[in-house]
Amino acid sequence: MRLKTFFVLFICFSSLNLQSQSEKLLYGFPDLPQNLLLNPGAETNLRSHFGIPFLSRLSFSAGSTNGALSELFLNDGVNFNDKLTKLTNRLRSTDYLSVAANIDVINFGYRLSDRTYLSAGFYEELDFTGYFPKDVVQLILKGNTSNINRPFDFSQIKIQGDLLGVLHVGISHKLNSKLNLGARLKLYSGGMNISSIGNSGTFTTREAGNNIYQHEMSNVDIQLNTSGFYKDQTDSLSITSKEAFKNSFFGANRGVGIDLGFTYHITPQTQISGSVLDIGYIDYETNIKNTTIKGDYIFDGVNFLSNVNDPKDYWQDLKDDFKKNVVQERNTNIYSAWRPIKWNGSFSYSFGNKVTQDCFVNNYKQYYDTTVGAQMHIISKPLKDLVTLTAFYEKELSDNIHVKVTYTMDDYSLSDFGVAVSAKFGKFQWYGMIDNIFEIANIVDSRYVSFQTGINLIIE
């Protein structure tokens, strides 16, 4: 039962594939203080803001490139195993599951001077990317008999995941009328981490050697690091989600990182901006369980009767020899895990009605109510960085309502439209963003879903 549950969940989740998070909708969105989390160098005209605790930013994203949940679980009378086989055959080792979630626990900002805005807070983040290790799954589900001479590749095992808390403080500073720079310092508290990247090695069964078949493990080097899953060295998961969250609030796994960003006005109507987020790492020190498997081995079978006058314990000799050549080790060594770095950039052009805004301290700002532009987002992933290109149209519909529509081009979808809206009700500001809006209408068929929402108290 456990094996069954494991396989089905694994394949099901592996068929999910997040393409891009809803960052493209939030990035550059005017007057949203959460924009500063994506570009610490973003311009803001606020006097101060205070995010409603636990509600100022809730975001979740998950999706699929190569299959949807409905494909596997639709009540369509097709044999479940046939659907599963079809799916595992089609999935590639470059397909991956990626889930990302953010909850702002606290987020506030305060204008220090005409030129400088300080923002700070604490948020919880979940980040997980796991690739589909096609060879390993097929070796387990099909066996090697029908795959003689096929090398099963262990380098396809790539997993990286974090549950962490981030305490941050950032400054956005207007250097001159054209350039705005910003930086954010982050102190990470790691709650849970799983990391297995940079693996290598193959397992092959072939017709060779002294026997009918020969098994070869070649250049095997597999490392799995975990922190926060096990309290002891047993194999059963022993940490509760409550304990994991507790660790992410200033627990023992600490790390540090920075975000950097800028906004530059080329002309009054054109601007470029860019940011790099999470240049940093976490040192994992508690509840660690690491496993390494390393070595080479060629096995033709037991060489029986090799010395009839001196009977041997063949099985024990084989186990000893295997252990000597393929070293399996468990340890609790402290390790560091780098945060996945994210890059954002945009170019935009504003036009339309000219609006004059009464800004914070005896200051007026003029801008246009319509903006079009292009954005690029890059998220570092264990196999290949995920790059998305987005075109956007942004419009101020009234003093209180902003709308942004995005169209994203990537390998997976040609109909990825996203919509973001922010609306002010008195001093409260609500925002909501939904990506891939035409597919979300039928959520189980959709390749991915992504949304975020939040409420702020704004003082302009």
Next chain:
Amino acid sequence: MKNKGIPILFLILAIVLTSCVKDLDFDQTKDFESKPVYTATILYFDLTQRNFVSGNFEIGTVSDTLDFSLLSNEVFQKQLEKVELRFKISNEFNRGFRIELDFLDKNFLPVQHIDPLEIPAVTSDFEQRIPIVIKDSPLFLTANKLKINIQLKPSSDGSIININQEKKLSFKSSADFYIKIE
């Protein structure tokens, strides 16, 4: 102009609220079944004329026992449906051999007998497959030893093996394990 945003908000709400969820049946995982087949190399040996002659006398039988703990593994105990043993033997001697294989339990009691392999004289392509179906032979799962007897059949003219003449009996084997995961 101020009211333009309201219809858009309603449109988004309408899309989200009318999101249809098709009839998904997660209970289908109960039907999950996979039947992988794993091939494993087992044992091999080469016996020469020196193994069958001591002084001026022939040794009629050579035997050895392999201890193994493979079948005590939980996966095999619960999910093994069938094992198919495969033997490939070549015999350069001008004498036949009879190879007996018996699986024994920890008390050396036979739990699975394999019909003896009758190897004719001078043969290069003897091959045999022997299936063991677990539901017909449940005691096989208690096996942790394989005893092999190699019997040299007597010559028709009473002659014995010439120790100076290079001859070889070559034995190769593998097993296909049929597993059912559900």
